[in-house]
Amino acid sequence: MSEKIKDSIFKIWLTMSTLVLFIIVVYIFGYIFKNGFDSINLEFIFGNPKGMPLGSEGGVFPAIIGSLLLMVIACIFASILAISTAIYTVFYCNVKKIENIVHLIIQCMAGVPSIVLGLFGYTLLVMYLKLGRSLLSGGITLGIMIFPYIQVRVEKILREVDKSIIESSYALGVSKVYTIFKLILPLCKSDIISTITLAGGFAMGAAAPIVLTAAVIFAPVPRSLSSPVMALPFHLYILTGEGISLEKSYGTALILIVILLIINFISMLLGMKRKEHN
Numbered sequence: 001m002s003e004k005i006k007d008s009i010f011k012i013w014l015t016m017s018t019l020v021l022f023i024i025v026v027y028i029f030g031y032i033f034k035n036g037f038d039s040i041n042l043e044f045i046f047g048n049p050k051g052m053p054l055g056s057e058g059g060v061f062p063a064i065i066g067s068l069l070l071m072v073i074a075c076i077f078a079s080i081l082a083i084s085t086a087i088y089t090v091f092y093c094n095v096k097k098i099e100n101i102v103h104l105i106i107q108c109m110a111g112v113p114s115i116v117l118g119l120f121g122y123t124l125l126v127m128y129l130k131l132g133r134s135l136l137s138g139g140i141t142l143g144i145m146i147f148p149y150i151q152v153r154v155e156k157i158l159r160e161v162d163k164s165i166i167e168s169s170y171a172l173g174v175s176k177v178y179t180i181f182k183l184i185l186p187l188c189k190s191d192i193i194s195t196i197t198l199a200g201g202f203a204m205g206a207a208a209p210i211v212l213t214a215a216v217i218f219a220p221v222p223r224s225l226s227s228p229v230m231a232l233p234f235h236l237y238i239l240t241g242e243g244i245s246l247e248k249s250y251g252t253a254l255i256l257i258v259i260l261l262i263i264n265f266i267s268m269l270l271g272m273k274r275k276e277h278n
Contacts, residue, residue: 029257032250032253032254032257033254035247035250036247036250036251036252036253036255037251037254038247038251039247039248039250039251039254040251040254040255043058044058044059044251045059045060045061045064045255046059046061047059047060047061048061048062048218048220049062049063049230053242054217054244055235055238055239055244055245055248056244056245060230060232060235060252060255061221062218062220062221062229062230063230063231063232063234063235063252064255064259065221065222065229066214066215066219066221066222066229066230066232067204067231067233067256067259068204068259069139069222069229070135070138070142070204070210070214070229070231071142071200071201071203071204072139072200073135073136073138073139073142073143073225074139074140074142074143074145074146074199074200074203075143075146075196075197075199075203076139076143077139077143077144078142078143078144078146078147078150078196078199078203079196081143081147081151082147082148082150082151082154083150083151085102085106085151085155086151086154086155086158087180088102089103089155090158090159091176091180092176106147106151106152107148109144109147110148110149110152113208114145114206115208115209115211117141117144117208117209118141118208118209118210118211118213119212120141121137121140121141121209121212121213122137122212122213125137125140125141125213126212126213131226132226132228133212133213133214133215133216133228134225134227134228134229135214135222135224135225135226135227135228135229137213137214138209138210138213138215138229138231139225141209141210141213142203142206142209142210143203145203145206145209146199146200146202149195149198149199149202150195150196150199154192154195157188157191157192157195158184158188161187161188165183165187166179166183166184169183193267194267194268197263197264197267198264200263201260201263201264204232204233204260205233206233207231207234207237210231210234211234211237214228214229214231215228215229215230215231215234216228216229216230217238218230232252232255232256232259233256235252236249236252236253236256239252
């Protein structure tokens with residue numbers, strides 16, 4: 001078989017794969033939109049769950065706020081640890097064995113099932129540290145879940161920085177700390193923000209880690225980090241698992257997807273503006 005034929009077959013395979021993926025994604029979004037659009041109104045978006053059983057009427061506003069707050073706490077907690085770990089492995093770790101151990105630990109963390117992380121968060125944060133089923137416990141647990149994703153991506157971003165820029169900075173006598181925080185991180189800012197946003201979307205859609213650490217069937221908008229919360233994925237699980245309302249389930253799923261799309265779209269716009277300024 002000639003190289004030209006192989007190249008043509010490869011292009012056809014890539015095109016078909018992309019087309020199939022696009023059709024699947026459009027079908028999923030279209031199906032949820034079709035079944036959930038009728039439930040969307042101002043009362044559903046800004047109201048509290050009502051009815052008997054609870055959730056068969058009313059809205060999901062506390063769940064929307066709870067999901068956003070859980071995502072913010074998870075992103076802050078995970079980003080601090082992930083960026084620090086990435087900086088250490090790229091710029092400070094000179095022993096290959098230690099670097100391999102760090103990567104092994106991160107890979108193992110990435111493979112832990114989310115429900116196991118929820119049990120870990122319940123044991124450590126809720127029971128042992130006495131934080132209770134709260135916004136803080138759920139946010140930290142979600143942060144542990146998305147930490148490997150952020151760390152791997154940020155480390156890759158830092159390693160792709162032009163080495164000549166770093167070496168030129170060192171040659172001018174600039175300290176490593178100043179180079180990292182004033183030169184390298186600003187250059188990578190848009191990519192890092194994009195990574196954190198994607199990880200935040202992953203955390204916002206996870207139900208298992210917050211079942212035992214933060215989420216409850218009904219709670220008002222949280223006023224402190226120690227308050228239990230409602231969350232869209234957990235609320236969706238309750239509506240479908242208990243057979244309360246399939247129509248409200250599709251409406252909740254549609255709101256969750258729209259919020260994630262908006263967050264990622266805003267992040268993309270901010271990243272584009274930063275690249276234009278740079």
